[in-house]
Amino acid sequence: MARPERPLEPDGTPLIDFALRLRDLRASRGLTYTQLAARSNYSVSTLQEACAGRRLPTLDVAIAFATACGADVEEWRAHWLHAHRAVAEAADTGRVAPTVAEATDLGQPSGPPGPPAVRDAAQEGDTVPPGTAVSAESRWRLRTRLLALASCGLAALATTAALLYSGHKSPSVDFASATVQNKVAFGASGFSEDTTPVYLSSRTVSRCAARGCEVAGTEMWSGAKVVVSCWRTGEKLTNEDVTSAGIERNPYAFSSDRWYSVLWKDGRHGYLSQVYVDADSRGTLGLRRCT
Structure with a gap:
């Protein structure tokens, strides 16, 4: 029996964004992972991992996935290059918490574990009294939420710019x-x-x-x-x-x-x-x- 796909929520990070793009592409074509595997010569587990949002798939896997779905290869090459660049920049600046890149088993949890003895104040929305220890998970979730909010703001600005530049090429794209x-x-x-x-x-x-x-x-x-x-x-x-x-x-x-x-x-x-x-x-x- 196929393992159910882990739900993903958009959070503005390149890994999740790329995984959601792949999921949407597969869904739009109405293909199962088994059908994709037959068309791409990659295993079901490799294709599922590409859509898991834990790590960026290799360019070869991404192109094979897109080709199996009948999508534009050069368009997906550009998507991958953009995501690869964003992941590298995030790693350089430390703006995003590390992903569990070592997890190869699809059943392995993908989020960072939090210490059981520390209350997750950032998740609950409470203020943290001075001197109170805050878990690494709390800081990670708070940072992720701030990034998501920032991403929404940038998306709104991009929409406004698109309206202002109606009839012209989209400004400030990477590829x-x-x-x-x-x-x-x-x-x-x-x-x-x-x-x-x-x-x-x-x-x-x-x-x-x-x-x-x-x-x-x-x-x-x-x-x-x-x-x-x-x-x-x-x-x-x-x-x-x-x-x-x-x-x-x-x-x-x-x-x-x-x-x-x-x-x-x-x-x-x-x-x-x-x-x-x-x-x-x-x-x-x-x-x-x-x-």
């Missing part, structure tokens, strides 16, 4: 998806696939294949999806065949000195000129400028 468009504009209206693939560069300059700054193994054609994290300016490029007659009238002609920072599938990083993405993927996409 976005861009679609590659490796095409050349020629003549007054010509627009066709380039004969050579586009690739990531370690520097924001052109012709990196000849200049030793190509990121090996990142060749792409039109339609490929990439995860971008920020933008910066560099060498100005164009998709125009400037020798063709009428190119100045071509509606597809585009030139730009703006480059995206791209996170490749294996964790490597490189730059891609906005000349090589489609019109909907240009601009800033609400991303910060690269430092």
Whole structure:
């Protein structure tokens, strides 16, 4: 008999948020863990653990989960990268109590145990007299609640910003998806696939294949999806065949000195000129400028 799934309450922490996203995805597809296991080649226990909220699953597990559900892989790669970054930042600053990452048995309790002899004043809402010992669990729960309240406040601000920026890309996001468009504009209206693939560069300059700054193994054609994290300016490029007659009238002609920072599938990083993405993927996409 399948073990019942532990209820999770949103608390603003990246682990719980990501686990709830996975649960919602599975529920929206109407799939059981057994069906997911058959589709993903991961065990039921591994997939259940990914949704438990105790630790962040590996990127491979998260992508396999999303693929088994028929979801957009690059979108879920961006979700995972965002969660991974938030978990790392929280660990660095000590803003979130440690999770029970060592618990591999799904039946093992996931919350921090509290000493039985100390009253949990933070949970009950009582004030604590000076000099009274407060349990580690009390401090953890209080901190979690404060984080949840802060998260609600941030969510409200984000909603307001979305209304103010109606019709524009969402501001101040950590990651976005861009679609590659490796095409050349020629003549007054010509627009066709380039004969050579586009690739990531370690520097924001052109012709990196000849200049030793190509990121090996990142060749792409039109339609490929990439995860971008920020933008910066560099060498100005164009998709125009400037020798063709009428190119100045071509509606597809585009030139730009703006480059995206791209996170490749294996964790490597490189730059891609906005000349090589489609019109909907240009601009800033609400991303910060690269430092």
